[in-house]
Amino acid sequence: MENLIRVMADHWWVPLLRGIAAILFGLMALIWPGLTVYALLLVFGAYAIFDGVMAIVMAFRRRPADDRWWAWALDGALSVAIGLMALFWPEATALAFIIWMAAWGVVAGIFRIIAAIRLRHEIEGEWALGLSGLLLVVWGVLLALVPAAGLLGIAWLIGLFALLIGGAMIVLALRLKGLKAV
Numbered sequence: 001m002e003n004l005i006r007v008m009a010d011h012w013w014v015p016l017l018r019g020i021a022a023i024l025f026g027l028m029a030l031i032w033p034g035l036t037v038y039a040l041l042l043v044f045g046a047y048a049i050f051d052g053v054m055a056i057v058m059a060f061r062r063r064p065a066d067d068r069w070w071a072w073a074l075d076g077a078l079s080v081a082i083g084l085m086a087l088f089w090p091e092a093t094a095l096a097f098i099i100w101m102a103a104w105g106v107v108a109g110i111f112r113i114i115a116a117i118r119l120r121h122e123i124e125g126e127w128a129l130g131l132s133g134l135l136l137v138v139w140g141v142l143l144a145l146v147p148a149a150g151l152l153g154i155a156w157l158i159g160l161f162a163l164l165i166g167g168a169m170i171v172l173a174l175r176l177k178g179l180k181a182v
Helices: 002-010 013-031 033-062 069-088 090-119 126-145 147-181
Strands: none
Touching: 002 147, 013 033, 013 147, 033 069, 033 090, 033 147, 069 090, 090 126, 090 147, 126 147
Protein backbone atom coordinates (compact mmCIF):
# COMPACT_ATOMS: atom_id res chain seq x y z
CA MET A 1 0.00 0.00 0.00
CA GLU A 2 2.86 2.33 0.83
CA ASN A 3 4.32 1.80 -2.65
CA LEU A 4 0.99 2.72 -4.28
CA ILE A 5 0.80 5.93 -2.27
CA ARG A 6 4.40 6.76 -3.20
CA VAL A 7 3.63 6.27 -6.92
CA MET A 8 0.55 8.46 -6.61
CA ALA A 9 2.51 11.12 -4.71
CA ASP A 10 5.24 11.10 -7.37
CA HIS A 11 2.59 11.73 -10.02
CA TRP A 12 0.47 14.24 -8.08
CA TRP A 13 0.26 16.43 -11.15
CA VAL A 14 -1.94 13.87 -13.00
CA PRO A 15 -5.03 14.39 -10.78
CA LEU A 16 -4.23 18.12 -10.83
CA LEU A 17 -4.48 18.18 -14.63
CA ARG A 18 -7.61 16.03 -14.51
CA GLY A 19 -9.16 18.44 -12.01
CA ILE A 20 -8.28 21.48 -14.09
CA ALA A 21 -9.75 19.79 -17.19
CA ALA A 22 -12.95 18.94 -15.29
CA ILE A 23 -13.29 22.53 -14.07
CA LEU A 24 -12.74 23.90 -17.59
CA PHE A 25 -15.33 21.45 -18.94
CA GLY A 26 -17.75 22.40 -16.17
CA LEU A 27 -17.34 26.10 -16.87
CA MET A 28 -17.91 25.54 -20.59
CA ALA A 29 -21.04 23.49 -19.82
CA LEU A 30 -22.35 26.35 -17.66
CA ILE A 31 -21.41 29.10 -20.12
CA TRP A 32 -22.69 27.25 -23.23
CA PRO A 33 -25.48 24.95 -21.99
CA GLY A 34 -27.08 24.68 -25.43
CA LEU A 35 -23.81 23.49 -26.93
CA THR A 36 -23.44 20.99 -24.09
CA VAL A 37 -26.85 19.45 -24.77
CA TYR A 38 -26.20 19.49 -28.53
CA ALA A 39 -22.85 17.70 -28.10
CA LEU A 40 -24.46 15.17 -25.76
CA LEU A 41 -27.14 14.46 -28.35
CA LEU A 42 -24.53 13.99 -31.07
CA VAL A 43 -22.57 11.52 -28.95
CA PHE A 44 -25.81 9.72 -28.07
CA GLY A 45 -26.74 9.60 -31.76
CA ALA A 46 -23.42 8.05 -32.72
CA TYR A 47 -23.73 5.52 -29.90
CA ALA A 48 -27.32 4.60 -30.82
CA ILE A 49 -26.36 4.03 -34.47
CA PHE A 50 -23.39 1.85 -33.49
CA ASP A 51 -25.51 -0.08 -31.00
CA GLY A 52 -28.25 -0.57 -33.59
CA VAL A 53 -25.86 -1.82 -36.26
CA MET A 54 -24.36 -4.29 -33.80
CA ALA A 55 -27.85 -5.54 -32.86
CA ILE A 56 -28.72 -6.01 -36.53
CA VAL A 57 -25.49 -7.92 -37.13
CA MET A 58 -26.30 -10.12 -34.13
CA ALA A 59 -29.84 -10.67 -35.44
CA PHE A 60 -28.67 -11.99 -38.77
CA ARG A 61 -26.00 -14.14 -37.16
CA ARG A 62 -28.66 -15.65 -34.88
CA ARG A 63 -31.20 -16.13 -37.67
CA PRO A 64 -30.39 -19.78 -38.43
CA ALA A 65 -30.67 -20.82 -34.75
CA ASP A 66 -33.23 -18.40 -33.32
CA ASP A 67 -36.88 -18.06 -34.36
CA ARG A 68 -36.99 -14.66 -32.70
CA TRP A 69 -34.01 -13.19 -34.50
CA TRP A 70 -36.32 -10.48 -35.82
CA ALA A 71 -36.63 -8.97 -32.32
CA TRP A 72 -32.90 -8.25 -32.38
CA ALA A 73 -33.24 -6.77 -35.86
CA LEU A 74 -36.19 -4.60 -34.77
CA ASP A 75 -34.25 -3.43 -31.72
CA GLY A 76 -31.32 -2.55 -33.97
CA ALA A 77 -33.48 -0.73 -36.50
CA LEU A 78 -35.10 1.35 -33.75
CA SER A 79 -31.70 2.23 -32.31
CA VAL A 80 -30.42 3.30 -35.73
CA ALA A 81 -33.55 5.39 -36.31
CA ILE A 82 -33.23 7.12 -32.93
CA GLY A 83 -29.52 7.68 -33.55
CA LEU A 84 -30.20 9.27 -36.93
CA MET A 85 -32.87 11.46 -35.35
CA ALA A 86 -30.40 12.61 -32.70
CA LEU A 87 -27.83 13.47 -35.36
CA PHE A 88 -30.09 15.14 -37.92
CA TRP A 89 -32.91 16.51 -35.72
CA PRO A 90 -31.29 17.11 -32.34
CA GLU A 91 -33.87 19.69 -31.27
CA ALA A 92 -36.76 17.26 -31.84
CA THR A 93 -34.88 14.46 -30.11
CA ALA A 94 -34.13 16.65 -27.10
CA LEU A 95 -37.73 17.80 -26.93
CA ALA A 96 -38.98 14.21 -27.12
CA PHE A 97 -36.65 13.25 -24.26
CA ILE A 98 -37.92 16.09 -22.10
CA ILE A 99 -41.54 15.21 -22.88
CA TRP A 100 -40.90 11.57 -21.90
CA MET A 101 -39.37 12.72 -18.62
CA ALA A 102 -42.32 15.05 -18.01
CA ALA A 103 -44.84 12.27 -18.70
CA TRP A 104 -42.94 9.91 -16.41
CA GLY A 105 -42.94 12.52 -13.65
CA VAL A 106 -46.69 13.05 -13.85
CA VAL A 107 -47.58 9.34 -14.07
CA ALA A 108 -45.10 8.23 -11.38
CA GLY A 109 -46.20 11.09 -9.15
CA ILE A 110 -49.86 10.14 -9.44
CA PHE A 111 -49.01 6.53 -8.58
CA ARG A 112 -47.10 7.68 -5.50
CA ILE A 113 -49.99 9.84 -4.36
CA ILE A 114 -52.40 6.91 -4.81
CA ALA A 115 -50.03 4.63 -2.88
CA ALA A 116 -49.77 7.19 -0.06
CA ILE A 117 -53.55 7.45 0.18
CA ARG A 118 -53.88 3.65 0.28
CA LEU A 119 -51.13 3.35 2.90
CA ARG A 120 -52.36 6.12 5.20
CA HIS A 121 -53.84 3.59 7.65
CA GLU A 122 -50.95 1.15 7.30
CA ILE A 123 -47.87 3.27 7.94
CA GLU A 124 -46.94 6.45 9.69
CA GLY A 125 -45.32 9.12 7.56
CA GLU A 126 -47.19 8.27 4.36
CA TRP A 127 -47.32 12.00 3.74
CA ALA A 128 -43.68 11.85 2.61
CA LEU A 129 -44.61 9.44 -0.17
CA GLY A 130 -47.55 11.65 -1.11
CA LEU A 131 -45.35 14.75 -1.06
CA SER A 132 -42.77 13.07 -3.29
CA GLY A 133 -45.60 12.21 -5.68
CA LEU A 134 -46.92 15.76 -5.65
CA LEU A 135 -43.43 17.13 -6.31
CA LEU A 136 -42.99 14.70 -9.21
CA VAL A 137 -46.30 15.79 -10.72
CA VAL A 138 -45.37 19.47 -10.36
CA TRP A 139 -41.94 18.79 -11.85
CA GLY A 140 -43.46 16.89 -14.77
CA VAL A 141 -46.00 19.61 -15.49
CA LEU A 142 -43.33 22.35 -15.32
CA LEU A 143 -41.07 20.32 -17.59
CA ALA A 144 -43.91 19.92 -20.09
CA LEU A 145 -44.74 23.64 -19.95
CA VAL A 146 -41.12 24.85 -20.21
CA PRO A 147 -39.08 22.05 -21.88
CA ALA A 148 -36.15 24.35 -22.63
CA ALA A 149 -35.65 24.81 -18.88
CA GLY A 150 -35.33 21.03 -18.54
CA LEU A 151 -32.58 20.92 -21.16
CA LEU A 152 -30.86 23.89 -19.56
CA GLY A 153 -31.09 22.15 -16.17
CA ILE A 154 -29.41 19.03 -17.55
CA ALA A 155 -26.53 21.08 -18.93
CA TRP A 156 -26.19 23.00 -15.66
CA LEU A 157 -26.19 19.78 -13.68
CA ILE A 158 -23.43 18.39 -15.89
CA GLY A 159 -21.44 21.60 -15.44
CA LEU A 160 -21.97 21.75 -11.68
CA PHE A 161 -20.87 18.16 -11.13
CA ALA A 162 -17.85 18.66 -13.37
CA LEU A 163 -16.84 21.66 -11.22
CA LEU A 164 -17.28 19.66 -8.01
CA ILE A 165 -15.35 16.68 -9.37
CA GLY A 166 -12.60 18.97 -10.64
CA GLY A 167 -12.31 20.63 -7.24
CA ALA A 168 -12.08 17.26 -5.52
CA MET A 169 -9.34 16.13 -7.91
CA ILE A 170 -7.35 19.30 -7.27
CA VAL A 171 -7.64 18.79 -3.50
CA LEU A 172 -6.41 15.21 -3.99
CA ALA A 173 -3.49 16.44 -6.11
CA LEU A 174 -2.43 18.96 -3.47
CA ARG A 175 -2.66 16.30 -0.74
CA LEU A 176 -0.53 13.95 -2.85
CA LYS A 177 1.97 16.73 -3.51
CA GLY A 178 2.23 17.22 0.27
CA LEU A 179 2.91 13.48 0.70
CA LYS A 180 5.72 13.65 -1.86
CA ALA A 181 7.64 16.05 0.36
CA VAL A 182 7.40 13.63 3.32
